[in-house]
Amino acid sequence: xxxxxxxxxxxxxxxxxxxxxxxxxxxxxxxxxxxxxxxxxxxxxxxxxxxxxxxxxxxxxxxxxxxxxxxxxxxxxxxxxxxxxxxxxxxxxxxxxxxxxxxxxxxxxxxxxxxxxxxxxxxxxxxxxxxxxxxxxxxxxxxxxxxxxxxxxxxxxxxxxxxxxxxxxxxxxxxxxxxxxxxxxxxxxxxxxxxxxxxxxxxxxxxxxxxxxxxxxxxxxxxxxxxxxxxxxxxxxxxxxxxxxxxxxxxxxxxxxxxxxxxxxxxxxxxxxxxxxxxxxxxxxxxxxxxxxxxxxxxxxxxxxxxxxxxxxxxxxxxxxxxxxxxxxxxxxxxxxxxxxxxxxxxxxxxxxxxxxxxxxxxxxxxxxxxxxxxxxxxxxxxxxxxxxxxxxxxxxxxxxxxxxxxxxxxxxxxxxxxxxxxxxxxxxxxxxxxxxxxxxxxxxxxxxxxxxxxxxxxxxxxxxxxxxxxxxxxxxxxxxxxxxxxxxxxx
Numbered sequence: 001x002x003x004x005x006x007x008x009x010x011x012x013x014x015x016x017x018x019x020x021x022x023x024x025x026x027x028x029x030x031x032x033x034x035x036x037x038x039x040x041x042x043x044x045x046x047x048x049x050x051x052x053x054x055x056x057x058x059x060x061x062x063x064x065x066x067x068x069x070x071x072x073x074x075x076x077x078x079x080x081x082x083x084x085x086x087x088x089x090x091x092x093x094x095x096x097x098x099x100x101x102x103x104x105x106x107x108x109x110x111x112x113x114x115x116x117x118x119x120x121x122x123x124x125x126x127x128x129x130x131x132x133x134x135x136x137x138x139x140x141x142x143x144x145x146x147x148x149x150x151x152x153x154x155x156x157x158x159x160x161x162x163x164x165x166x167x168x169x170x171x172x173x174x175x176x177x178x179x180x181x182x183x184x185x186x187x188x189x190x191x192x193x194x195x196x197x198x199x200x201x202x203x204x205x206x207x208x209x210x211x212x213x214x215x216x217x218x219x220x221x222x223x224x225x226x227x228x229x230x231x232x233x234x235x236x237x238x239x240x241x242x243x244x245x246x247x248x249x250x251x252x253x254x255x256x257x258x259x260x261x262x263x264x265x266x267x268x269x270x271x272x273x274x275x276x277x278x279x280x281x282x283x284x285x286x287x288x289x290x291x292x293x294x295x296x297x298x299x300x301x302x303x304x305x306x307x308x309x310x311x312x313x314x315x316x317x318x319x320x321x322x323x324x325x326x327x328x329x330x331x332x333x334x335x336x337x338x339x340x341x342x343x344x345x346x347x348x349x350x351x352x353x354x355x356x357x358x359x360x361x362x363x364x365x366x367x368x369x370x371x372x373x374x375x376x377x378x379x380x381x382x383x384x385x386x387x388x389x390x391x392x393x394x395x396x397x398x399x400x401x402x403x404x405x406x407x408x409x410x411x412x413x414x415x416x417x418x419x420x421x422x423x424x425x426x427x428x429x430x431x432x433x434x435x436x437x438x439x440x441x442x443x444x445x446x447x448x449x450x451x452x453x454x455x456x457x458x459x460x461x462x463x464x465x466x467x468x469x470x471x472x473x474x475x476x477x478x479x480x481x482x483x484x485x486x487x488x489x490x491x492x
Contacts, residue, residue, distance in 0.1 A: 001025060007248055010256045021240050028242045028453050032440045034396040038385065040409035041375035046342055046387050047364055047411060047472045050301065058304030059297065065307050066300075067189035069276035073182045076263055076460070077160040077175070077207075077283040078200040078233060084162075084486050085147055085155050092143045099139065102487075107134050107142070112491045114166040115152070122151055158203050158283075161210060164483065165288045165492050174483075175207065176214055177286045183222035184292065185299040186279055194227045198269050201232045231272070237265035241445075242453040249452050257447065262456030264440070267464040270421075271431040277303055280417040280461070284483040288492060295479040298363060302418045302473060306361045309471065312336060313355050314424035320352045321424075341469050344385040358429050358468045362389065362461070363416030363475035370482075373413040373462065375472045376405070380436075387470045389413045389461050393441055411472075414480040417461060419468070431464075439463025 003011065003018055011021050043049045050058070082089070091103045110116055110130075120130040123145055133142055145151030154162055160175040172180070175197070182193040199207050207230060215226055238258035241249040249257050270278070279299065287295055316333045319325055325333075330348055337343045337355060346354050364375050373391040380386070397403050421429045439458040444451055458464045483489055 001247075003248070007256070014256065014258060015236060024240055024455060025242065025248075027440065027455060028246045028442065031442055032394075033381075033438055034399075034402070035376075035388070035390050035394045035439065036379045037390065037395060037402055037405040038377040038379050039405055040411075041364075041377055041387055041472055042410050043474065046377055047375060047474055049474045050305075055301055058301045058308065060304070061308055062300045062304035066277070066303060069188075069307070070194075070274075071186050071188050071277045071279070072194040072196055072273055072275040073178065073186045073279040073281065074270060074273065075160075075178055075195065075197050075281060075283055076266055077158060077197040078203075079159060079263075079283065080200070081157055081159045081162055082155055084159065084484065086485070088143055088147060088486060089155060092140055092147065099137065103139060106487070107137075107139055109490065110134070113486075113489055114163040114171050114492055115146075115154070115489075117171070118163065119146055119152060126151075157206075158200065159483070160197065160199075160283050161203070161206055164286055164489065167289075173210065174283055174286055175210060176218070177289070178281075178283070179214070179218050179226060180222070180289055181281075181286075181292070181295070181299075182226075183218070183224050184296040185303070187224060191224050192227055193222075193224045194229075194275070196229045196231065196269075196273060198266050199230050199232060204230060204232065231269045233260055233265050234268050237261045237268060237457060239455040239457065241447070241455075244444075244451055244453060246453070249447075252448060257452070259445075259454050262441070262459065264435075264457035264459045264462070264464045266460050267431050267435065270460075274422075274428055276420060276422055277306065278419050278421070279303070280415065280419065282415045282482070285414060285416075285481060286483070287479070287481050291478075294476055298416070298475045298479050299418070302361050302363055302416070302475070305471070305473060306359065306418045306420060309340065309361070310359055310420050313341075313359065313469075317352065317355055317424040320355070341471060342387050343469065355469075356423060358419065358421035358431065358434060358465070359471075360417050360419035360461075360465060360468050361471045361473060363414060363479070364411040364472045365414050365416075365475055365477045365480045367410055367412040368477065370412050373459075374409045375411055375413065376409065386466075387472060388466060389470075391459060391462055394439060394462065411474065412480075413461065414475075414482070415461060416475060416479070434465065434467035436463040436466035439466060 008018050011018050041047050087102050123130045147155035161173055163171045164174045164177055165172050182195055187193055211228055219226060239261045241257040241259055243249050251257055334346055337346045343354050373389045376388055376390045378388045395402055395406055423429055435458055439462055441456040443454050445454045
């Protein structure tokens with residue numbers, strides 16, 4: 001493809017080079033190559049199942065050694081809640097001959113949602129009694145006050161700022177529940193809890209406002225000191241949009257359109273953090289504090305295991321760097337790398353390079369039909385075999401063999417990750433060096449009433465961490481409680 005002089009000018013105005021955009025743009029024509037699945041990762045073949053004695057060892061490891069490390073909890077929190085309310089929006093904006101059963105059910109049980117009191121109070125201030133409006137089946141009025149700027153505006157807020165859980169004397173947002181979790185498992189030795197949230201620019205002030213309101217309460221309740229930082233997705237990671245015929249898209253003003261590159265772009269936010277241990281967790285996977293004990297235990301186990309293997313890796317790399325290894329030492333290192341770290345194709349010539357990489361320990365739950373990614377053994381173009389978290393959109397599901405491998409999977413990725421990207425010399429890896437750039441996504445979106453093609457960068461825990469050392473550990477399904485739709489908040 002050749003850009004016109006005007007297009008070259010527009011590209012340069014965006015802060016990019018024509019070469020950068022061209023490199024992105026060719027994927028619209030070619031598509032991203034499918035991942036080649038070899039087999040699903042399973043217990044004893046890529047997923048570790050710890051026994052009770054091992055669990056105690058790694059709990060103790062985190063208890064004794066965790067306090068010596070700097071710790072942060074990293075939470076991608078920029079996602080809008082719009083999709084959560086899809087069914088409610090549809091009813092609000094469209095005409096129905098009859099009220100759909102899902103809407104009837106929602107209003108019949110609305111008092112069981114954590115935002116009920118807030119909505120009731122708001123309506124009362126505006127001259128309405130919520131229960132009376134429900135009896136009149138005046139549902140659209142209520143939804144206007146729930147979803148739009150006329151009222152609570154939940155449809156335009158990020159999930160982090162929505163009420164998630166109800167307690168006897170308070171209702172907590174998702175943001176607050178992440179503070180609570182951190183107090184239980186991400187405290188440093190000085191009782192500091194450090195959290196980093198990635199947020200959208202338009203909501204940054206809302207996050208800061210809520211933070212300033214609630215921090216004194218949670219610091220007093222849990223006897224900790226919170227250190228909370230925020231970042232926004234770098235506009236430089238936005239990707240170009242295309243027409244359906246794979247030419248550059250121009251908007252009504254003749255400008256090129258760049259769109260956020262998906263959560264894979266957050267690898268650049270993660271790259272700016274400098275901590276020994278980083279917990280990564282989705283904003284919407286939260287348990288009520290009354291049910292948090294097992295989750296806290298699981299997080300500590302994963303972190304203890306990370307510390308254990310990281311100490312081994314650093315010790316082995318120091319020995320390898322000295323080049324004074326005995327054959328017995330080399331055998332031990334190679335055995336550990338292949339059988340504990342699941343690094344395939346490792347030998348005496350590449351062992352240093354294979355060990356000197358960022359490390360992640362990922363919890364995996366048994367698959368009960370949740371949509372999303374899972375753990376697989378995959379083969380790259382150059383023949384390398386590795387463990388990866390793979391999304392269904394990365395797989396050629398029309399290929400019968402690949403479909404069978406996918407369907408045979410036993411576990412699901414709940415995004416329960418503990419990682420380290422500090423090397424054995426104490427320096428931090430450059431995380432963009434470990435991305436697989438060929439694991440992105442092409443999507444069809446709508447802009448100004450037109451269908452366009454958009455591109456997402458490799459997902460944060462998919463292609464953006466493709467070249468990390470990866471360990472999968474089975475964790476209890478009870479630690480996984482995502483909120484994907486409004487109905488998932490029922491009774492929480």
